[in-house]
Amino acid sequence: MRVCIFGSGLSALTLAKALVKEKINVDLIYSNINNKINKSRTIGISKSNFDYINTNIVKIDKISWKLKKIEIFTENLKNEKILNFQNNEKQLFSIIKNFEFYDVINKSLINNKFFNKIKLKKKIKDFKDYNLIINTDYSSILTKKYFNKKIIKKYNSYAFTTIINHENVPNNIATQIFTKLGPIAFLPISKNETSIVYSIKGSLSKKQDLINLIHKYNIKYKIKKIGNIDSFELKSFALRSYYNKNILAFGDLLHRIHPLAGQGFNMTIRDIQILIKIIKEKTDIGLLVDSAVNKEFEKRTRHKNYIFLNGIDIIYEFFNFERRLNNSALSKYVKIIGKNSSLNKLLTKIADRGTLF
Numbered sequence: 001m002r003v004c005i006f007g008s009g010l011s012a013l014t015l016a017k018a019l020v021k022e023k024i025n026v027d028l029i030y031s032n033i034n035n036k037i038n039k040s041r042t043i044g045i046s047k048s049n050f051d052y053i054n055t056n057i058v059k060i061d062k063i064s065w066k067l068k069k070i071e072i073f074t075e076n077l078k079n080e081k082i083l084n085f086q087n088n089e090k091q092l093f094s095i096i097k098n099f100e101f102y103d104v105i106n107k108s109l110i111n112n113k114f115f116n117k118i119k120l121k122k123k124i125k126d127f128k129d130y131n132l133i134i135n136t137d138y139s140s141i142l143t144k145k146y147f148n149k150k151i152i153k154k155y156n157s158y159a160f161t162t163i164i165n166h167e168n169v170p171n172n173i174a175t176q177i178f179t180k181l182g183p184i185a186f187l188p189i190s191k192n193e194t195s196i197v198y199s200i201k202g203s204l205s206k207k208q209d210l211i212n213l214i215h216k217y218n219i220k221y222k223i224k225k226i227g228n229i230d231s232f233e234l235k236s237f238a239l240r241s242y243y244n245k246n247i248l249a250f251g252d253l254l255h256r257i258h259p260l261a262g263q264g265f266n267m268t269i270r271d272i273q274i275l276i277k278i279i280k281e282k283t284d285i286g287l288l289v290d291s292a293v294n295k296e297f298e299k300r301t302r303h304k305n306y307i308f309l310n311g312i313d314i315i316y317e318f319f320n321f322e323r324r325l326n327n328s329a330l331s332k333y334v335k336i337i338g339k340n341s342s343l344n345k346l347l348t349k350i351a352d353r354g355t356l357f
């Protein structure tokens with residue numbers, strides 16, 4: 001069996017590794033632009049996805065930092081804490097630097113006999129050797145041809161990312177503050193490093209504005225240095241159709257969400273597990289792996305991803321609405337219901353597994 005993957009981002013590499021582990025031949029086709037791995041980006045991985053990656057993809061214990069608690073504050077209640085997610089025995093989330101994760105998977109694939117990395121030189125005319133073609137690349141010809149119809153939402157916001165160096169502290173609690181400009185997250189990655197993701201409505205005219213805002217909302221750290229600042233336009237979308245015959249869209253090309261809950265890549269990891277399960281179910285009973293896999297994949301994931309996408313959007317709009325009203329009644333309400341331990345456990349479970357079941 002042979003699969004072709006277009007793109008060389010995190011989704012492409014993680015999926016490639018999951019497939020070669022099943023002894024499936026993978027040709028990964030990349031173009032020049034596909035090497036932009038950003039050093040200011042970190043990724044939060046939920047506990048269950050962390051376990052899946054560690055067992056099935058690559059060992060990430062050494063490059064990840066475990067978080068036991070996430071605290072949510074709002075500026076509307078004078079930076080009072082409104083929610084608290086905690087797990088005393090194990091981690092809630094782990095934070096990894098994107099480029100380190102990328103390097104580790106890349107290295108683990110290089111000498112794998114089922115894996116082949118091919119640089120795209122010219123148009124590929126013939127895909128008939130492949131059972132499945134999986135596209136993660138926005139710039140590929142397949143995207144323009146088959147995957148341009150989507151349900152899209154533009155937030156008119158930018159996410160600014162950086163890493164701060166600070167004095168050593170026991171750094172196992174992530175903090176998110178819903179500020180008047182948008183949510184700012186402080187995501188610890190070591191005793192003396194914390195990643196910052198600030199999603200700001202509109203944009204900022206100069207770098208110094210962001211630096212001032214970081215100092216304004218930082219209550220924990222004695223900052224020594226603020227690293228490179230990068231920015232990303234924020235939008236969320238889901239493709240109307242996940243596949244065309246045996247060509248499947250995957251990763252951020254398939255669905256993209258607001259980073260406020262750190263779930264974009266977590267959704268892809270869940271997709272990978274479902275896709276591998278479907279392929280195994282077919283091959284175990286001697287069925288051919290073909291477009292039927294894509295059909296089944298869409299059937300099993302589309303509704304879940306759609307609900308998840310909307311759930312994150314509701315959280316965003318909730319705090320956005322309150323900010324516009326300039327009223328703190330909603331936050332007060334969240335604070336009261338957040339104290340309910342059953343509801344808290346429920347929300348933690350959804351953030352971990354993407355579903356209640």
Ligand SMILES: Cc1cc2nc3c(=O)[nH]c(=O)nc-3n(C[C@H](O)[C@H](O)[C@H](O)COP(=O)(O)OP(=O)(O)OC[C@H]3O[C@@H](n4cnc5c(N)ncnc54)[C@H](O)[C@@H]3O)c2cc1C
Pocket residue numbers: 006007008009010011012033034035036042043044045136137138139159160161197232250251252253259261262263264265266267268
């Ligand atoms: C600020 C921020 C914070 C995030 N935090 C988290 C988090 O904590 N947890 C989590 O689960 N998810 C998070 N996400 C989402 C996560 O980063 C993405 O889901 C993940 O990186 C997607 O990987 P990908 O390989 O699908 O896409 P990409 O890395 O975008 O790559 C897809 C393919 O397209 C190529 N490509 C990319 N951009 C272009 C372009 N402009 N032109 C041409 N080709 C291009 C790539 O090289 C690659 O081949 C965050 C996203 C943002 C923006």
